Amino acid sequence: MARMMADCRRWPSDSDCSLTIIGEEDEVVRAAAEHAASVHGHEDTPELREQIREFLEPAEAYTNAQREHEPMPG
Numbered sequence: 001m002a003r004m005m006a007d008c009r010r011w012p013s014d015s016d017c018s019l020t021i022i023g024e025e026d027e028v029v030r031a032a033a034e035h036a037a038s039v040h041g042h043e044d045t046p047e048l049r050e051q052i053r054e055f056l057e058p059a060e061a062y063t064n065a066q067r068e069h070e071p072m073p074g
């Protein structure tokens with residue numbers, strides 16, 4: 001299974017979060033949902049996990065350089 005990435009640096013956040021989570025898709029979705037709930041005050045719902053899944057990027061896209069923020073969808 002290909003490794004995927006959820007990159008908090010992609011989105012604007014109060015804490016300017018720098019966390020990047022990389023692993024297999026299910027691992028990343030779970031860790032990112034728990035992170036979104038514990039750090040960013042989101043509710044860990046099936047809808048949130050679905051949205052996280054849609055925004056995953058291939059792990060190969062990882063770069064340690066700073067990223068431009070994208071507008072938060074929805």
Ligand SMILES: [Zn+2]
Pocket residue numbers: 008013017018019035039040
């Ligand atoms: Zn974060």
